[in-house]
Amino acid sequence: MWLDLHEIFNRLSHDPNVRAIVLTSSGNRAFTAGLDVQAAGSGVLSQPQSDAARKANLVRRHIVEFQESITAIEQCEKPVICAIHGICYGLGIDISLACDIRLAAKDSRLSIKEVDIGIAADIGTLSRLPHSGVPFSWIKDVALTARDFGAEEAQRVGLVSGIYDSKEGCLKAAMEKAALLGSKSPVAVLGTKQILNYSRDRTVADGLNYTAVWNAAYTQTQDMTDAMTATLKKKKTSFAKL
């Protein structure tokens, strides 16, 4: 399933007809209850391997491949809005943190559940959370205790940036936001996502330098003239595909 996710987001990234993406779950009970513990139990970790080093290498390859699948969401050229509802455990947190904007329904129950199955979360949660503008003391609390927390707590600490009365309300808000992003210049939207992700991981000086090189190319666009004109005339405009 996660290999499919990888493939899907790679395609969406380059598909010129796509302007923004909403990621949610079709079920009613859960965004995702996380990894299927029984299925995982029959996977790479349960394979008999007398040599711990060789087993370590199989495990490492497996984790890297799994991480790359989820990172495909972050690397997707189009903005990804995550609509969370119901149970959002373990892998659900990994996935939502790779998205750009997180919205949640009020009934959401979130948990960095991995400590409760005897492991440190390894598909992205522990690497992305410290760079998410969320209090580090709170991160340590929820990651070490694996305790549940709700949508309101998630909003208060900044993990999600909007909460809604129901799954439907959350999805509606996500779709409207996606439509709004889809009406903007795709050149400007792409650059904004790329530069924010780049700068998050680097010094301000490096971020500025990268921005200057990026915009040396990406400001040479008709979108800029069109958008300026539209802004001055307070009219809508439409932008070519990217």
Place this chain on the structure above:
Amino acid sequence: MWLDLHEIFNRLSHDPNVRAIVLTSSGNRAFTAGLDVQAAGSGVLSQPQSDAARKANLVRRHIVEFQESITAIEQCEKPVICAIHGICYGLGIDISLACDIRLAAKDSRLSIKEVDIGIAADIGTLSRLPHSGVPFSWIKDVALTARDFGAEEAQRVGLVSGIYDSKEGCLKAAMEKAALLGSKSPVAVLGTKQILNYSRDRTVADGLNYTAVWNAAYTQTQDMTDAMTATLKKKKTSFAKL
């Protein structure tokens, strides 16, 4: 205008009579409505250049020069308090993020407006925001949608650290804070600003090392004895210029 800003902050940085700086706008309607779109439209980007690579280089030089002007605020040795009111769009956000402390009047309307003119913000906003202790999901939301947000939202997410009923109230609070900073040891104030900015961009280990080298010099000051004595005696003291 921004070249003047660069020059002014370089001078303030080394002027021994300056202890703290308040940056605000003289107008009543706006802190700044951002770049003058029509003036910019007649600038470097509108120059005819048949070769896109050569045009890219002109654009890159222009952005770097512009960025350096705003960065002069951050590099200024004296603390800079930004008093925001009214409209604060685009370049206004870039400027305020290069300041140390952001205060805002309740009527403030802020927006990372650049996506609406077809570009990714390139004068600092996208590089400084991810290091400002502000939720990353919220950053992506306001940067990608270019939507307005008010002073209360800015305070809730941590972008500003004080809000006031009016422009006058905001300015008064900024001036009082500046006076307070001006009454402290300028050696201690400079070191605190420098080490915080240095550490923001580097590992904790590197921050600690830099701090030790910095204070190896800067604790050899009369200010420390004077400040300790004043603290023990609960008296005021005054410190020499820096």
Place this chain on the structure above:
Amino acid sequence: MWLDLHEIFNRLSHDPNVRAIVLTSSGNRAFTAGLDVQAAGSGVLSQPQSDAARKANLVRRHIVEFQESITAIEQCEKPVICAIHGICYGLGIDISLACDIRLAAKDSRLSIKEVDIGIAADIGTLSRLPHSGVPFSWIKDVALTARDFGAEEAQRVGLVSGIYDSKEGCLKAAMEKAALLGSKSPVAVLGTKQILNYSRDRTVADGLNYTAVWNAAYTQTQDMTDAMTATLKKKKTSFAKL
């Protein structure tokens, strides 16, 4: 005293009987009022040294040794919960920031006091705060002004992740949280602390890579099977020492 702290946390780090640590103060009035200014005044900085460079080197060695003592808390393999109450000034902030989870009693009065004794805080506060998920404008405000702030303000900005009516209530909550952490797999708890601290200081890509190598070894544990079984059967389990 801080050399003892260093030694104590190094022992706790490797002591297999220890699962989680609560750090608090025995007094009623203060978590700590910070460095004893008069004692410090008779220390390395007051030694007569005609050569400012040689004195600088003594100061630098002293700061590095002091920093390493406090960093021992952060590097301790076991999670450390800090229960703050009463006065928590200067060194108290340095210490609490090296802990994993910060809780506070409502009566807490905190201050990054160093500017008021003429120096930039040099034992960790200025290096850890910008990576604590706390608004940077607020950090600059409290670090530059040295003003007091209370438990509620500390919770609002995210510096502490729980506040309690009294010192006793805070300590009780800390002990309960420690007991909860102590009931989890120590392999999973260690990995979670290590990877979060590692990732805080590095890029997301580096964090992911490190996580994969870490879990290549640390998922080869009986704890995982036991914890999964316990989770499926909704039963408690106990884990071997680490």
Place this chain on the structure above:
Amino acid sequence: MWLDLHEIFNRLSHDPNVRAIVLTSSGNRAFTAGLDVQAAGSGVLSQPQSDAARKANLVRRHIVEFQESITAIEQCEKPVICAIHGICYGLGIDISLACDIRLAAKDSRLSIKEVDIGIAADIGTLSRLPHSGVPFSWIKDVALTARDFGAEEAQRVGLVSGIYDSKEGCLKAAMEKAALLGSKSPVAVLGTKQILNYSRDRTVADGLNYTAVWNAAYTQTQDMTDAMTATLKKKKTSFAKL
């Protein structure tokens, strides 16, 4: 062709029957004369695109995909020995720098040719050369002038670590070295390659930390006992596949 290269090295990386890889060219005249300029001329850069920003994005995607193909050699878990002979221009340098060990026949003519076709080399040469232990003044000289240099100069500056009288001699030496690497513990060989590549790009402190975590898993191998015994008894041993 480079997409195939990507696919091939990904497979070799995980194929347990592969212990070491020799990369050379089947032709007699050239290792590779670099990118086919005429074919490239009909590629992405020649596509009509009125919007320079949209064209920039196509070009960027293309370069990234191309880079990833060559980087697959560096990321391959097995050591890769490059046997250079004859003409080795442009892409030939990019490819050889992604290999672990570079050997060359005396007749080799190498050139960072890209400046002569109007571009900065973008498939890895300019990013890997400054980390190859080769004099930076020499790098600038050959990269900026695009001048030819021979095997002896390449060896003198350290770009290649062995030169041979003929293509056949070079290939024979490469095959012997590959056989030697293939006789070693694959666990030790993998770890050595991974840690060297990791450390090249990071601080010594980070390299040490990563090494400790890596070997926490990878020293738990039967290979170590077998290799130690063999070393003490001066006998050969064979190691299980990885």
Place this chain on the structure above:
Amino acid sequence: MWLDLHEIFNRLSHDPNVRAIVLTSSGNRAFTAGLDVQAAGSGVLSQPQSDAARKANLVRRHIVEFQESITAIEQCEKPVICAIHGICYGLGIDISLACDIRLAAKDSRLSIKEVDIGIAADIGTLSRLPHSGVPFSWIKDVALTARDFGAEEAQRVGLVSGIYDSKEGCLKAAMEKAALLGSKSPVAVLGTKQILNYSRDRTVADGLNYTAVWNAAYTQTQDMTDAMTATLKKKKTSFAKL
């Protein structure tokens, strides 16, 4: 004098008539004997300042300003060839290391002289040398002992990439190389310098990413078609100014 140097290189950087720069000394005896010790002795360090912290700040500002002047050579958009001859001490090494290509006359006597005047070299030598592809054991030797070394030793370790019988011969070679660089596409030359300098200081992954963004803009140039055509037709071509 160094403020003039700063100003001059900033102008050369943007002057479209300049394609490559040769930096040498007009005198016969020395490239430069380094800082005028007596003049320096009457400068900032000799100013009476009773407070060591305030003096430290004056010194720091002075060093930063001096460093920025020399760094202007490295940041200059045009390649800079340094022709060394005779005495090249102290500041001479700082300057030459900020150049792209170093050539030397056989009579050159070089020395990192600063230890002999009681200071660690602070205008760039100690920061650039470890990234110059020169053996670190040798760097420590010459930097700690302040001993003289000649052109042949400098070439053997890779500090200079060409040596010549006389000052005239060295200058002639430098001028010819500058002419050669001046005949290439200025777009390709600029990109090659920029990407090499960027990559020297960063990971290979970051270097590749930056390269892709750079060339997204800079391959959209007529130079590429012209240079390809010229290469295929083995004819000379001339490129527009940058």
Place this chain on the structure above:
Amino acid sequence: MWLDLHEIFNRLSHDPNVRAIVLTSSGNRAFTAGLDVQAAGSGVLSQPQSDAARKANLVRRHIVEFQESITAIEQCEKPVICAIHGICYGLGIDISLACDIRLAAKDSRLSIKEVDIGIAADIGTLSRLPHSGVPFSWIKDVALTARDFGAEEAQRVGLVSGIYDSKEGCLKAAMEKAALLGSKSPVAVLGTKQILNYSRDRTVADGLNYTAVWNAAYTQTQDMTDAMTATLKKKKTSFAKL
């Protein structure tokens, strides 16, 4: 033994009577043949531990403690000259790479031997070599093959910066160099070592910044006046202890 080494270098680092250190071996046959394989075989790795994760943690702690012992040489405030002779295998390379200057007798036989005992070298060799200004292709060759190489090869690639006919000659040269370093300003020598080590691991910009802060304190020394005077008068001077 390595815990003693740690303790010894920590003491030498702060002992004011020590100006420079020569590290060699008392034996005639070997600098060191590396870790005692049989002793190591009875150490932490041979302890029965049914849980591979718990064993991994014991191994990790052991490696980190071992690494810190060797790193004490690098962190020692005084310059350390390593005089290599005879067999220098495994740990011998780790140790020599933590020294500042490496000299070798002609009879030296060096080898990164670890692959031959089934592990990746983990006490520093693989982390320090890529930052030693030595060709990366050569590093991969000797680290992956574990082959012997002699003093001349070590000098040719830059691993050692002086070779001598005999152990005695090497030691004599090391002692003379130490005496020379001991005659210089200890303030200047310390700064040079510290800044070179700092800059090796960081960008040039960060190196420059650190240097400016370092010298803000360390140029305020009598040594500078004395050394300048001595240089102008071509007389010897002696410097106070550090």
